[in-house]
Amino acid sequence: MRIDVVTVFPDYLAALDLSLIGKARQSGLLDLRVHDLRDWTTDRHRTVDDTPFGGGAGMVMRPDVWGSALDAVLDGDPDGHLVIPTPSGEVFTQRHAESLATEGHLVVACGRYEGIDARVADHYRAAGRRVSELSIGDYVLNGGEVAALVMIEAVGRLLPGVVGNPESLVEESHGAAGLLEYPVFTKPPVWDGHEIPDVLLSGHHAKIARWRRDRALERTAARRPDMIAALDVEDLDKHDVAKLAELGWHVTDGTILRIPGAVAD
Numbered sequence: 001m002r003i004d005v006v007t008v009f010p011d012y013l014a015a016l017d018l019s020l021i022g023k024a025r026q027s028g029l030l031d032l033r034v035h036d037l038r039d040w041t042t043d044r045h046r047t048v049d050d051t052p053f054g055g056g057a058g059m060v061m062r063p064d065v066w067g068s069a070l071d072a073v074l075d076g077d078p079d080g081h082l083v084i085p086t087p088s089g090e091v092f093t094q095r096h097a098e099s100l101a102t103e104g105h106l107v108v109a110c111g112r113y114e115g116i117d118a119r120v121a122d123h124y125r126a127a128g129r130r131v132s133e134l135s136i137g138d139y140v141l142n143g144g145e146v147a148a149l150v151m152i153e154a155v156g157r158l159l160p161g162v163v164g165n166p167e168s169l170v171e172e173s174h175g176a177a178g179l180l181e182y183p184v185f186t187k188p189p190v191w192d193g194h195e196i197p198d199v200l201l202s203g204h205h206a207k208i209a210r211w212r213r214d215r216a217l218e219r220t221a222a223r224r225p226d227m228i229a230a231l232d233v234e235d236l237d238k239h240d241v242a243k244l245a246e247l248g249w250h251v252t253d254g255t256i257l258r259i260p261g262a263v264a265d
């Protein structure tokens with residue numbers, strides 16, 4: 001996969017030289033190129049922004065500079081997918097990461113200030129290009145760089161060969177099961193008086209799987225009730241249904257409903 005990142009702070013992206021993504025770059029699995037937006041300015045001051053039409057606080061990034069930069073890094077590739085991190089985007093999830101990981105070429109446009117002139121996204125969309133405006137969560141950062149790091153790591157680790165043991169991608173939080181991951185433990189078996197659950201030492205695989213599934217259901221019900229409500233009933237066995245009832249969720253006619261007042265929140 002090729003990923004081009006355009007930013008006014010190329011140094012921000014230095015973290016992508018580290019760890020598994022850094023290795024993927026070295027081995028050629030990931031062709032990641034970071035560009036300085038100011039390379040496409042034409043004035044002496046290398047200006048990338050200006051005041052907003054209609055008034056208001058802050059500065060907006062100029063569409064002409066962005067247009068030149070994006071045309072250059074898209075490099076005539078009709079399949080280049082433009083990703084624009086923005087707090088006003090759709091919320092980026094593991095589903096977006098999975099979908100973006102199947103692409104051959106991503107171009108990530110990191111805005112600063114009040115964002116990029118809206119004509120930029122419209123222009124590339126109108127030209128038939130895929131454009132995704134994505135937010136990494138309901139909070140505001142100073143620019144798209146940190147969000148780009150988040151998305152590139154989430155996408156990059158899904159590329160074949162980047163994570164050494166692909167099994168470790170299977171049971172993760174936000175994976176296909178639609179549940180948060182169960183708690184995990186390692187040595188020593190007793191730490192500062194804290195023991196690990198006996199079942200994990202039993203060697204009984206079915207019991208361990210059930211224990212983990214129950215903990216995942218409990219965690220998800222407590223922390224992310226929206227994910228319980230979104231579970232596919234077809235994926236639940238009778239133990240899941242019983243566990244959910246204990247947690248105050250009723251499974252009926254293909255839907256999962258919270259039983260009001262069943263369990264103290």
Ligand code: ADE
Pocket residue numbers: 085086087134135136137138139140141142143144147
């Ligand atoms: N830029 C500023 N805030 C952001 C957010 N929450 N997600 C993506 N890009 C951003």
